[in-house]
Amino acid sequence: MTANFQKSFIAVHVGAGYHxxxxxxxxxxxxxxxxxxxxxxxxxxxHALEGAAAAVAVLEDDQITNAGTGSNxxxxxxxxxxxxxxxxxxxxxxxxxxxSGVKNPISVAKEVVKEQxxxxxxxxxVPPSVLVGNGALKxxxxxxxxxxxxxxxxxxxxxxxxxxxxxxxxxxxxxARLSAKRSKLDADIEDIVNTPENSLxxxxxxxxxxxxxxxxxxxxxxxxxxxxxxxxxxxxxxxxPGRVGQTGIFGSGCWAQNGNTDTxxxxxxxTGCGEHLMRTLLxxxxxxxxxGSDNASLAISTVFKNKFxxxxxxxxxxxxxxxxxxxxxxxxxxxxxxWAHTTKSMCIGYMMSGEKKGKTVMSRLSDTSVAGISLxxxxxxxxx
Amino acid sequence: MTANFQKSFIAVHVGAGYHxxxxxxxxxxxxxxxxxxxxxxxxxxxHALEGAAAAVAVLEDDQITNAGTGSNxxxxxxxxxxxxxxxxxxxxxxxxxxxSGVKNPISVAKEVVKEQxxxxxxxxxVPPSVLVGNGALKxxxxxxxxxxxxxxxxxxxxxxxxxxxxxxxxxxxxxARLSAKRSKLDADIEDIVNTPENSLxxxxxxxxxxxxxxxxxxxxxxxxxxxxxxxxxxxxxxxxPGRVGQTGIFGSGCWAQNGNTDTxxxxxxxTGCGEHLMRTLLxxxxxxxxxGSDNASLAISTVFKNKFxxxxxxxxxxxxxxxxxxxxxxxxxxxxxxWAHTTKSMCIGYMMSGEKKGKTVMSRLSDTSVAGISLxxxxxxxxx
Numbered sequence: 001m002t003a004n005f006q007k008s009f010i011a012v013h014v015g016a017g018y019h020x021x022x023x024x025x026x027x028x029x030x031x032x033x034x035x036x037x038x039x040x041x042x043x044x045x046x047h048a049l050e051g052a053a054a055a056v057a058v059l060e061d062d063q064i065t066n067a068g069t070g071s072n073x074x075x076x077x078x079x080x081x082x083x084x085x086x087x088x089x090x091x092x093x094x095x096x097x098x099x100s101g102v103k104n105p106i107s108v109a110k111e112v113v114k115e116q117x118x119x120x121x122x123x124x125x126v127p128p129s130v131l132v133g134n135g136a137l138k139x140x141x142x143x144x145x146x147x148x149x150x151x152x153x154x155x156x157x158x159x160x161x162x163x164x165x166x167x168x169x170x171x172x173x174x175x176a177r178l179s180a181k182r183s184k185l186d187a188d189i190e191d192i193v194n195t196p197e198n199s200l201x202x203x204x205x206x207x208x209x210x211x212x213x214x215x216x217x218x219x220x221x222x223x224x225x226x227x228x229x230x231x232x233x234x235x236x237x238x239x240x241p242g243r244v245g246q247t248g249i250f251g252s253g254c255w256a257q258n259g260n261t262d263t264x265x266x267x268x269x270x271t272g273c274g275e276h277l278m279r280t281l282l283x284x285x286x287x288x289x290x291x292g293s294d295n296a297s298l299a300i301s302t303v304f305k306n307k308f309x310x311x312x313x314x315x316x317x318x319x320x321x322x323x324x325x326x327x328x329x330x331x332x333x334x335x336x337x338x339w340a341h342t343t344k345s346m347c348i349g350y351m352m353s354g355e356k357k358g359k360t361v362m363s364r365l366s367d368t369s370v371a372g373i374s375l376x377x378x379x380x381x382x383x384x
Numbered sequence: 385m386t387a388n389f390q391k392s393f394i395a396v397h398v399g400a401g402y403h404x405x406x407x408x409x410x411x412x413x414x415x416x417x418x419x420x421x422x423x424x425x426x427x428x429x430x431h432a433l434e435g436a437a438a439a440v441a442v443l444e445d446d447q448i449t450n451a452g453t454g455s456n457x458x459x460x461x462x463x464x465x466x467x468x469x470x471x472x473x474x475x476x477x478x479x480x481x482x483x484s485g486v487k488n489p490i491s492v493a494k495e496v497v498k499e500q501x502x503x504x505x506x507x508x509x510v511p512p513s514v515l516v517g518n519g520a521l522k523x524x525x526x527x528x529x530x531x532x533x534x535x536x537x538x539x540x541x542x543x544x545x546x547x548x549x550x551x552x553x554x555x556x557x558x559x560a561r562l563s564a565k566r567s568k569l570d571a572d573i574e575d576i577v578n579t580p581e582n583s584l585x586x587x588x589x590x591x592x593x594x595x596x597x598x599x600x601x602x603x604x605x606x607x608x609x610x611x612x613x614x615x616x617x618x619x620x621x622x623x624x625p626g627r628v629g630q631t632g633i634f635g636s637g638c639w640a641q642n643g644n645t646d647t648x649x650x651x652x653x654x655t656g657c658g659e660h661l662m663r664t665l666l667x668x669x670x671x672x673x674x675x676g677s678d679n680a681s682l683a684i685s686t687v688f689k690n691k692f693x694x695x696x697x698x699x700x701x702x703x704x705x706x707x708x709x710x711x712x713x714x715x716x717x718x719x720x721x722x723w724a725h726t727t728k729s730m731c732i733g734y735m736m737s738g739e740k741k742g743k744t745v746m747s748r749l750s751d752t753s754v755a756g757i758s759l760x761x762x763x764x765x766x767x768x
Contacts, residue, residue, distance in 0.1 A: 080519070091697050093663065097481070097628070098516050119700075122556045123549070126620065128627040129659050132482050133517025135464070135626015165507070172506045236510065242519015243512040244481070249634055250662050275513045278634050279477065281668070313475050 455618020
């Protein structure tokens with residue numbers, strides 16, 4: 001760390017979802033590795049944008065997460081990634097959606113922000129904020145971001161899970177077709193869809209070594225006090241090709257905004273069911289709630305209750321799966337980290353300049369809680 | 385109109401931007417045609433979702449607009465469309481981004497909503513809200529939405545404009561490369577970029593027969609009082625392939641929410657520079673402002689001033705191009721339509737059940753106003 005710089009801070013998570021007991025140490029290690037990589041950038045005096053992107057890249061490269069290499073496969077057996085980053089200093093947002101063939105999708109999102117920092121392009125054109133699909137891949141190539149074969153990003157674990165789930169899907173759809181032939185389609189499809197043991201979620205978590213995870217994310221503050229947030233996701237298993245979740249959508253996947261003398265700096269990232277998080281603009285809501293409150297834990301509880309679990313936007317949705325990681329900083333002397341999740345578990349890591357390795361928390365809903373309905377909130381407050 | 389139904393209402397616009405004097409009647413006619421098609425659905429008792437989509441489809445098919453056939457061409461000379469729709473009754477949102485090869489992108493967005501209305505898919509999978517690129521095209525094919533050759537959507541006018549702008553872009557970039565060789569790159573690029581006569585905007589509006597237009601949109605209320613909003617766009621000329629603008633982003637391109645005994649129903653759609661509208665979540669902000677105010681004109685003025693022209697999200701952006709069309713309804717007896725734009729002009733049409741054709745307004749900034757800085761607000765209030 002350069003002597004003149006203040007302490008930096010970073011926090012990461014490897015997805016709200018279900019983390020098996022047996023794999024807990026591996027998830028924690030992934031968090032620590034990401035913290036180390038991100039904080040190394042921040043301690044070298046680099047901008048929060050670089051720290052957040054470096055930490056996300058480590059999580060993308062780790063096959064244990066549902067981001068980058070090792071992501072869930074889509075309906076056609078391919079990896080398609082969403083990633084986004086928001087620069088709290090300049091309030092610029094960059095995102096990619098449904099991107100295949102780039103090892104680190106977050107690096108494209110970061111470059112999208114950096115191009116915006118440069119300002120207008122030739123002929124007064126406005127630089128893009130969101131790039132998707134083949135166009136995003138082309139943009140990555142033009143910006144010297146390394147591309148890989150799509151198959152290079154498929155892990156054995158993801159492939160094995162895909163084959164199992166695809167097989168189950170085909171069986172269910174075959175059952176539905178047979179039911180249709182027996183002229184009682186409606187009732188039978190409803191039975192099949194609504195039987196818990198047939199759900200994808202139950203199928204995925206039925207064996208301990210397999211885990212249901214979503215978007216990974218990072219929030220950080222650099223030595224100059226700039227905050228940044230970033231997220232990356234392979235999306236839900238068997239998603240339709242081209243589907244973009246909250247990670248690629250402004251206001252939903254991440255939010256970061258530097259403060260001033262009157263307001264704290266706040267950065268947050270969300271994780272969980274992309275469609276639920278998007279319809280509730282949960283990252284923006286977390287920012288609005290925390291920036292206007294003196295009590296970060298209470299604020300995140302309130303936003304999850306009022307703007308997510310009881311949101312009119314999710315009327316009719318029985319189980320709402322979401323999580324958020326938020327850092328709120330009043331300069332470098334008062335840093336508060338809070339997290340909340342309605343999923344079975346959420347694994348978090350965090351690290352401050354001067355520490356040798358990050359600390360980790362595996363937050364789990366209590367045994368009596370119900371995923372998708374109950375809420376767990378935790379946090380740490382650092383006064384230096 | 386079915387006797388038992390209340391009156392329906394629809395309003396449309398063909399993009400905030402610059403509409404040449406010579407083409408004014410043609411723009412107004414496009415608005416009237418769209419109103420007729422949308423209101424025909426509503427008067428037949430169909431849901432607001434169908435009315436909005438039918439009106440947008442007419443605008444997409446009209447080569448005069450920058451949506452569907454006749455859209456601006458991207459950097460590689462192709463049509464790539466964004467479209468979105470929000471169902472105010474169920475608060476469901478459907479969007480497509482960077483979609484090529486579908487004649488009516490809005491029809492895909494509408495089907496995305498209708499799939500969500502059905503609820504979870506087999507194996508408990510959550511239906512997508514946002515689909516992009518080739519995946520969206522595949523989804524359209526699977527849902528029996530007709531696809532066309534990409535070249536079928538290219539109008540002669542768009543092709544001619546593309547050739548001119550691409551030529552100019554190549555010249556500017558060549559100048560920049562030469563400047564670099566002369567080792568004074570930075571200063572020269574800045575000169576080239578900032579010279580008004582070199583800007584794409586100036587280039588496009590320099591000849592009267594060519595017009596700079598953006599996203600088209602529709603807001604409506606059906607006979608049962610449900611509101612809906614929808615938008616569709618070919619994006620800015622010479623955009624990078626894969627770029628998605630506000631039209632494809634939740635909270636930015638459209639918003640619709642039925643009211644109750646205490647709140648009015650509000651539907652709005654935005655148009656203008658996609659990146660500016662996205663970063664300000666302008667559709668959501670319009671909804672929030674209008675639903676909480678007794679004065680719709682004042683509310684839209686305030687939101688454009690505080691949340692757009694003076695938004696911290698657009699710090700550093702000198703010219704902010706945006707427009708919005710909003711309908712606010714207290715039942716069928718009190719319908720208020722307002723619009724606002726910072727662009728040189730905005731063309732609006734509106735129509736109520738029982739009328740033979742829609743009325744139109746070509747709203748223009750005054751001669752002393754400055755596009756991107758000044759604001760024009762207008763509206764109509766219907767008491768029945």
